[in-house]
Amino acid sequence: QQPVQSPQAVILREGEDAVINCSSSKALYSVHWYRQKHGEAPVFLMILLKGGEQMRHEKISASFNEKKQQSSLYLTASQLSYSGTYFCGTYVTQGGSEKLVFGKGTKLTVNP
Amino acid sequence: KAGVTQTPRYLIKTRGQQVTLSCSPISGHRSVSWYQQTPGQGLQFLFEYFSETQRNKGNFPGRFSGRQFSNSRSEMNVSTLELGDSALYLCASSLDSPTTGELFFGEGSRLTVL
Numbered sequence: 001q002q003p004v005q006s007p008q009a010v011i012l013r014e015g016e017d018a019v020i021n022c023s024s025s026k027a028l029y030s031v032h033w034y035r036q037k038h039g040e041a042p043v044f045l046m047i048l049l050k051g052g053e054q055m056r057h058e059k060i061s062a063s064f065n066e067k068k069q070q071s072s073l074y075l076t077a078s079q080l081s082y083s084g085t086y087f088c089g090t091y092v093t094q095g096g097s098e099k100l101v102f103g104k105g106t107k108l109t110v111n112p
Numbered sequence: 113k114a115g116v117t118q119t120p121r122y123l124i125k126t127r128g129q130q131v132t133l134s135c136s137p138i139s140g141h142r143s144v145s146w147y148q149q150t151p152g153q154g155l156q157f158l159f160e161y162f163s164e165t166q167r168n169k170g171n172f173p174g175r176f177s178g179r180q181f182s183n184s185r186s187e188m189n190v191s192t193l194e195l196g197d198s199a200l201y202l203c204a205s206s207l208d209s210p211t212t213g214e215l216f217f218g219e220g221s222r223l224t225v226l
Binding site: 002089097 | 116145153154156160169202204211212214216217218219220
């Protein structure tokens, strides 16, 4: 039930673009994106809801494809501050419990 | 506005011991979730408390337990520690449901089991 993220890691030069994908084997109702910088707490970026609009956070945007059960995070004109590990989370119901399950993360490194 | 505070930040224990970690959520937040983060498994959900009741739980053994107090502060306890319990334990608070709202994470408690 854990969403699958790809790629596992990506290295960019400042100003380049990147796409991070998040796929689920189950129907998606919402996708949550977080970024964690080294040694820091994860920080919320955005939530995409089924049937909702594409979201943006600064120059980071995301889409949600219900048919493909996939969300993509688009990082445009990357900045050094974008470096970190990006996690997507999906809402799962199991055994009467609802929980936010995260993928294993995509490590993004932006170099000067 | 103060963020989520976790204590202690670092601790070292030996196998068989138990440990208690504390989390103070953002003022006004009633939901507290706990996650275990390891390099191999990433962020894994432990449990969520809301208004002093465990509302949701993950797939961890009964050695992992938690509770929430009337002021929304939460503690998690791990008994009979194993080497594999070494991890960063993150607490996150939210206004209501963590599945529909933003989670605010603390910086975590890094547990090393020797």
